[in-house]
Amino acid sequence: MSSDDEKPADDSGAAGHTPGRDDEPTGQPTPASRAGDPDAKPTGGTPKAQDGKGGTPKARDGKAGDPRRTRTAIVIDALTTANTATVTVLAVVLALVVGALVIALSDQQVLDSMQYFFSRPGDTFSAAWQAVSTAYAALFTGSIVDPETLNYAWWGMASWTQVLTPISETLTYAAPLIGTGLAVGLAFRAGMFNIGAQGQAMMGAIGAGLVGFVLPWPPVIGVIAAVLGGLLGGSIWGLIAGWLKAKFGAHEVITTIMLNYIAAPSFVTWLVVQHGIQQPGRNDPISKPVVDNAQLPHLFGSGLRANLAIILVVAAAIGVSWLLRRSTLGFEFRAVGSNPNASRTAGINIDRTYLLVMIFAGALAGLGGAAIVLGNTPNSITPSVVGNIGFDGITVALLGRGKPVGTVLAGLLFGALQAGASQMQVTSQIPLEVSTIIQSLIVIFVAAPALVKAVFRLRAQRVGTIGQNLAKGWNG
Amino acid sequence: MVGPGQAVLSDAVAESVAVHGYWTRSRKAGLVYLLAGVFAAVVFGLATPAHETARFTLSVRSNGAGIDLPARVFAVAFGVVCVLVGAGMLGGYLKRRFGASTAVAVTAFVLSFLCWQIAGHFLPLVGLAQQTLYLAVPLILGSLAGVLGERSGVINVAIEGQLLTGAFCGALFGSIFASAWVGLVAAALGGGLIGAILAVLAIRYLVDQVVLGVVLNVFAMGVTGYLYDRFMQPNSAAYNTPPIFGQLKIPLLADIPVIGPVLFQNTIITYLAIVLVVIVTLALNKTRWGLRTRAVGEHPTAADTLGIRVRLVRYRNVIIGGLIAGVGGAALTIGSVGQFGKDMSAGRGFIALAALIFGRWSPTGALAGALLFGFADALQSYLTSMNSVIPSQFLTMLPYIATILAVAGLVGKVRAPSADGKPYVKS
Numbered sequence: 001m002s003s004d005d006e007k008p009a010d011d012s013g014a015a016g017h018t019p020g021r022d023d024e025p026t027g028q029p030t031p032a033s034r035a036g037d038p039d040a041k042p043t044g045g046t047p048k049a050q051d052g053k054g055g056t057p058k059a060r061d062g063k064a065g066d067p068r069r070t071r072t073a074i075v076i077d078a079l080t081t082a083n084t085a086t087v088t089v090l091a092v093v094l095a096l097v098v099g100a101l102v103i104a105l106s107d108q109q110v111l112d113s114m115q116y117f118f119s120r121p122g123d124t125f126s127a128a129w130q131a132v133s134t135a136y137a138a139l140f141t142g143s144i145v146d147p148e149t150l151n152y153a154w155w156g157m158a159s160w161t162q163v164l165t166p167i168s169e170t171l172t173y174a175a176p177l178i179g180t181g182l183a184v185g186l187a188f189r190a191g192m193f194n195i196g197a198q199g200q201a202m203m204g205a206i207g208a209g210l211v212g213f214v215l216p217w218p219p220v221i222g223v224i225a226a227v228l229g230g231l232l233g234g235s236i237w238g239l240i241a242g243w244l245k246a247k248f249g250a251h252e253v254i255t256t257i258m259l260n261y262i263a264a265p266s267f268v269t270w271l272v273v274q275h276g277i278q279q280p281g282r283n284d285p286i287s288k289p290v291v292d293n294a295q296l297p298h299l300f301g302s303g304l305r306a307n308l309a310i311i312l313v314v315a316a317a318i319g320v321s322w323l324l325r326r327s328t329l330g331f332e333f334r335a336v337g338s339n340p341n342a343s344r345t346a347g348i349n350i351d352r353t354y355l356l357v358m359i360f361a362g363a364l365a366g367l368g369g370a371a372i373v374l375g376n377t378p379n380s381i382t383p384s385v386v387g388n389i390g391f392d393g394i395t396v397a398l399l400g401r402g403k404p405v406g407t408v409l410a411g412l413l414f415g416a417l418q419a420g421a422s423q424m425q426v427t428s429q430i431p432l433e434v435s436t437i438i439q440s441l442i443v444i445f446v447a448a449p450a451l452v453k454a455v456f457r458l459r460a461q462r463v464g465t466i467g468q469n470l471a472k473g474w475n476g
Numbered sequence: 477m478v479g480p481g482q483a484v485l486s487d488a489v490a491e492s493v494a495v496h497g498y499w500t501r502s503r504k505a506g507l508v509y510l511l512a513g514v515f516a517a518v519v520f521g522l523a524t525p526a527h528e529t530a531r532f533t534l535s536v537r538s539n540g541a542g543i544d545l546p547a548r549v550f551a552v553a554f555g556v557v558c559v560l561v562g563a564g565m566l567g568g569y570l571k572r573r574f575g576a577s578t579a580v581a582v583t584a585f586v587l588s589f590l591c592w593q594i595a596g597h598f599l600p601l602v603g604l605a606q607q608t609l610y611l612a613v614p615l616i617l618g619s620l621a622g623v624l625g626e627r628s629g630v631i632n633v634a635i636e637g638q639l640l641t642g643a644f645c646g647a648l649f650g651s652i653f654a655s656a657w658v659g660l661v662a663a664a665l666g667g668g669l670i671g672a673i674l675a676v677l678a679i680r681y682l683v684d685q686v687v688l689g690v691v692l693n694v695f696a697m698g699v700t701g702y703l704y705d706r707f708m709q710p711n712s713a714a715y716n717t718p719p720i721f722g723q724l725k726i727p728l729l730a731d732i733p734v735i736g737p738v739l740f741q742n743t744i745i746t747y748l749a750i751v752l753v754v755i756v757t758l759a760l761n762k763t764r765w766g767l768r769t770r771a772v773g774e775h776p777t778a779a780d781t782l783g784i785r786v787r788l789v790r791y792r793n794v795i796i797g798g799l800i801a802g803v804g805g806a807a808l809t810i811g812s813v814g815q816f817g818k819d820m821s822a823g824r825g826f827i828a829l830a831a832l833i834f835g836r837w838s839p840t841g842a843l844a845g846a847l848l849f850g851f852a853d854a855l856q857s858y859l860t861s862m863n864s865v866i867p868s869q870f871l872t873m874l875p876y877i878a879t880i881l882a883v884a885g886l887v888g889k890v891r892a893p894s895a896d897g898k899p900y901v902k903s
Contacts (some may be wrong), residue, residue: 106706250884257826258876270869391694431705436698443691448681
């Protein structure tokens with residue numbers, strides 16, 4: 001570990017230090033290398049995503065380790081070394097660049113001006129710039145803040161609600177993604193690849209929706225009951241996959257994806273047209289709406305969509321974090337994830353572990369589904385109500401490297417991306433799938449740190465990557 | 477399928493974990509078949525109207541040669557067959573013949589179900605067989621792609637993405653060039669492109685292969701969905717109306733009764749799929765390439781020592797696999813309805829993966845698995861068109877449930893190629 005630290009320090013040649021000097025004071029790793037530790041270490045203390053944030057704590061720690069290096073040198077060093085944070089940021093940059101290419105090459109004006117590219121190449125580039133800058137400006141104003149509205153609001157010509165709308169949208173999109181991201185990430189830690197978050201979220205939406213309109217609920221209790229319904233619905237679907245894995249050794253990648261298709265479109269399409277469930281007066285597959293008292297309350301007044309869901313999923317993330325780091329059960333999960341055979345020898349019942357992991361994972365995905373049905377209009381179950389949150393959750397969990405904190409941050413990022421994408425659709429008629437493309441590219445680049453390192457010519461260091469617990473194939 | 481027996485089953489299984497001696501796999505399966513048979517005999521038997529007949533015809537229509545069975549009697553009788561096989565296995569008499577007994581029990585159960593469903597109607601066996609093969613084609617080609625990659629040690633979960641990309645490219649380029657053949661080539665290249673990305677990232681950059689496959693599926697979904705919304709849908713006359721491959725009748729052979737219309741009256745892609753199964757089987761077992769592929773998949777270090785270029789073999793196999801899966805995608809558009817639709821592969825890539833595991837990583841086994849799932853799909857669409865009493869939404873679950881049952885129960889202990897999923901790093 002300590003020899004890893006020296007390498008970048010030597011390469012940077014920041015200050016003329018002797019190797020002997022370097023060896024003597026540290027012994028404890030610099031944060032840059034701690035951030036680079038692989039996931040496989042089950043005892044890993046602080047989650048990486050947190051570590052990697054910002055250069056300040058890094059600089060301070062590094063300075064304590066080696067007083068002779070200047071602060072700037074250390075920051076530059078940390079930034080140009082391929083640690084987890086740098087690779088993640090550069091992966092996002094790279095994905096946005098490819099996304100820009102996709103947007104530019106699919107723009108009609110760009111395509112038109114390409115017809116005469118060799119006589120007037122400038123036209124193509126300006127059209128491409130026009131297309132990409134408009135689109136990415138919309139991405140920003142749709143997810144973070146619109147400077148123009150901010151300016152108006154400052155002078156009292158727009159309401160602050162309008163200013164906060166983009167952030168509220170980001171939180172609304174992020175909440176379900178964090179739920180399904182946690183579902184995939186938790187299973188990752190136990191060595192399972194849960195690609196069934198989609199179906200589990202659907203069943204969660206069904207559970208929450210059914211509970212939500214079946215009774216004229218009183219306030220507060222209604223919300224609690226409906227959310228519990230969502231957790232139950234998702235966990236049942238997770239339970240099936242866990243049971244199939246534990247008892248029959250059926251690989252979860254196949255069973256969970258099949259359960260996805262059984263849940264939606266098959267099951268839900270049947271369910272929502274049943275008498276007593278279908279919305280009266282409608283012929284299309286849509287259920288009755290959830291009663292008002294079972295809906296998640298809005299956080300910042302009725303003008304903004306952000307609702308309690310984001311608080312619930314963050315609480316769930318804290319719960320998962322506690323579970324994994326502090327509880328016996330969580331220890332067993334991680335142990336089974338690291339090495340099932342050793343765990344079995346040590347007396348852990350791994351069948352029970354698989355079952356429990358999938359129940360928990362299903363409940364988390366169910367929370368994601370419930371967040372949509374209970375939080376967003378029209379508050380009804382429809383076959384497409386959960387959209388694509390299960391598959392997006394996979395990318396969230398992969399970017400968050402299976403850690404709860406990382407998942408929350410990744411969920412916020414992808415939530416922002418989706419909120420921005422819907423603004424992009426409005427202003428530039430760019431299909432929503434652009435966010436799917438960018439998301440998957442980010443994950444591909446994050447999963448291949450060597451590729452990012454090669455593109456940006458970063459110095460080598462060990463980088464925490466994803467799926468190391470999973471590299472077992474079918475026989476594992 | 478199991479219905480009321482499920483609780484009993486899980487108890488039995490839980491017990492068997494503790495006492496492995498008596499509850500062998502064969503006995504457990506026997507118990508399941510026994511209960512399923514009782515369920516079939518009682519429920520399907522009682523649900524069947526007493527005086528109706530179930531007509532199985534050897535054609536695509538209701539007339540022609542066929543067999544008329546008194547529906548209720550046979551619904552019960554097939555259930556009893558299932559019970560007997562189950563009892564035999566439970567008693568330990570059939571433990572040497574697990575595969576055959578399972579086949580008989582499952583077939584009897586399905587026939588009992590069919591007697592109930594088509595009482596008063598007819599089931600065109602030839603039509604069903606045609607439909608089965610037709611629906612199995614993308615699965616056959618997809619699982620062949622898996623065979624090629626996985627026998628050389630690269631897990632291919634991206635079959636779904638390859639099918640989708642193939643379907644998209646087939647429709648797009650087929651429309652632009654107004655030629656199904658161009659579409660076919662483009663489809664293969666589209667699948668090959670995903671295969672190439674998979675190969676580079678898995679072999680060169682050592683990305684976890686299952687994760688990579690799933691993410692590539694999401695990527696393919698995103699790209700095809702994006703381009704569909706951007707170009708195809710607004711201008712579907714120019715970009716989404718490809719010419720389709722017609723049925724190619726093979727002279728003489730197509731006139732053989734029963735077999736002829738099923739096997740020798742198909743689109744070019746279907747023939748290609750069957751021929752490829754034969755080629756890959758022979759190539760894997762009889763050629764130098766096949767030996768190398770298997771060596772690399774089982775023990776790359778040993779293969780490397782003997783001078784085989786491990787990475788090269790893997791690159792080649794994964795990319796060829798991608799090309800084949802791309803053709804499978806073409807079967808969904810230019811080999812069938814023509815038009816592309818968002819996410820139209822609908823999990824077929826994963827069913828192909830299941831067929832591959834079901835077939836124990838052999839091309840012929842994968843073919844059998846693909847036909848099984850194709851049959852479930854064909855049956856589903858026929859029963860739906862017949863206005864079965866079972867809601868059509870439940871019937872659409874059939875292929876997916878069949879897949880789960882196959883992976884969970886029928887396959888048993890499988891062994892993938894030893895180096896499957898493990899990147900090879902020369903030390």
